[in-house]
Amino acid sequence: HEQRSPRMHPGLLELYEVTDHVLGVGTFATVKEIKLRSTGQSFALKIILKTTLQGKVSMLDTEIAVLSRVRHRNCVSLLEMFETEDAVYLVTDLAEGGELFDELLKKGSYTEGDAARLVREILLGVEYLHSMGIVHRDLKPENLLFLDKSENARLMITDFGLSKMLTSGNDVLMTACGTPGYVAPEVLEGIGHGRPVDMWGVGIIAYTLLCGYPPFWGEDQLALFKNIVAGKYAYEEQFWEKVSPLAKDFIDTLLVRPAEKRPTATQALAHSWFSTMLDRDEQTT
Ligand code: ADP
Numbered sequence: 537h538e539q540r541s542p543r544m545h546p547g548l549l550e551l552y553e554v555t556d557h558v559l560g561v562g563t564f565a566t567v568k569e570i571k572l573r574s575t576g577q578s579f580a581l582k583i584i585l586k587t588t589l590q591g592k593v594s595m596l597d598t599e600i601a602v603l604s605r606v607r608h609r610n611c612v613s614l615l616e617m618f619e620t621e622d623a624v625y626l627v628t629d630l631a632e633g634g635e636l637f638d639e640l641l642k643k644g645s646y647t648e649g650d651a652a653r654l655v656r657e658i659l660l661g662v663e664y665l666h667s668m669g670i671v672h673r674d675l676k677p678e679n680l681l682f683l684d685k686s687e688n689a690r691l692m693i694t695d696f697g698l699s700k701m702l703t704s705g706n707d708v709l710m711t712a713c714g715t716p717g718y719v720a721p722e723v724l725e726g727i728g729h730g731r732p733v734d735m736w737g738v739g740i741i742a743y744t745l746l747c748g749y750p751p752f753w754g755e756d757q758l759a760l761f762k763n764i765v766a767g768k769y770a771y772e773e774q775f776w777e778k779v780s781p782l783a784k785d786f787i788d789t790l791l792v793r794p795a796e797k798r799p800t801a802t803q804a805l806a807h808s809w810f811s812t813m814l815d816r817d818e819q820t821t
C-alpha cells in the first residue's frame with residue numbers, strides 16, 4: 537500500500553488500510569473508504585490537497601479543533617487528522633447510504649411525510665452545529681448522507697465548517713460545481729454569512745425534496761443569481777397541487793429576506809408542518 541500511495545501519511549497507513557473504494561468526489565476533496573487495522577471497522581478518509589487550500593493551512597488547525605468536538609447523530613464526526621506536505625487527511629464516520637442528492641434523483645421527489653422526516657433531521661443537525669458556533673454555509677443534498685442503505689436511514693450532515701474556509705469572496709460563486717442554486721442572497725451580495733444562511737439552505741432543500749427541482753433557476757449563473765436576490769419563486773400547480781399549505785408555509789418562513797426574519801433552527805423545528813406530518817414517536821427519535 538505504501539507503494540501504491542507513496543504520498544500518504546505513514547502514521548495513517550500504519551493505523552488504517554486505505555481501500556480503492558472511492559466514496560465520492562466533492563468540490564475540494566476525494567473521499568475513500570479506509571479500514572482500521574486493529575478492528576477492521578470502516579471509516580471515511582477525506583483527502584484535501586493543499587493546493588486547494590491556497591495557503592490557508594494554518595486556519596485549518598483552529599477549524600479542526602472546533603470540528604473534532606462535533607458529536608451528534610445527524611452530523612458526520614471528524615475523528616482524526618493527518619497532514620503531509622501535499623495534503624490534509626481527515627478521518628470521519630462512514631456514511632454508507634450515499635447522498636440525499638442521488639436518492640432524490642432516483643425518486644424524483646419525496647412524499648410530504650418522508651420530506652418532513654428528512655428536513656427535521658437536517659434541522660436537528662443544524663440546530664446542534666449552530667449551538668456549537670458552526671455555520672455550515674453549504675447545505676445542499678450533496679452534503680447530506682444516509683448512514684446506511686435501510687429504508688428509514690438516518691440522515692447526516694457532512695462537509696460543515698471547512699467550506700467557510702475554503703471559499704472566500706467570489707470563490708463562493710465558482711466553487712460549487714454546476715449551479716450554486718442553494719446560496720443565500722446575502723452571500724451573493726457579500727453582506728452576510730451567519731446562521732440564517734443555513735436556514736435559507738434548509739428552505740431550498742425542503743422545496744427541492746417536495747417537487748424534485750429547486751425554487752430558483754436561470755439560463756446562466758448571472759440570471760440565477762438575479763433570481764435568488766430578487767427572491768421570487770413559485771409553487772407551480774402541476775407539481776405542487778398535492779402538497780399541503782402547511783408545507784408551503786414552512787418553506788415561505790425560510791426563503792425570506794432580510795436574513796434576520798428567518799426563524800432559527802429551533803424555531804423552525806416548532807413549525808406545525810412537523811407535528812402534523814410526523815407521528816409522535818418519529819418526533820422524539
Ligand atoms: P467536498 O468538501 O470536496 O465537497 P465532501 O465532504 O462533500 O467533500 O465529500 C465529497 C463526497 O464524498 C460526498 O458528496 C459524498 O458522496 C462522499 N462522502 C463524503 N464524506 C463521506 C462519508 N463520511 N461517508 C461516505 N461518503 C462520504
Ligand code: MG
Pocket residue numbers: 562563678679695
Ligand atoms: Mg461537498
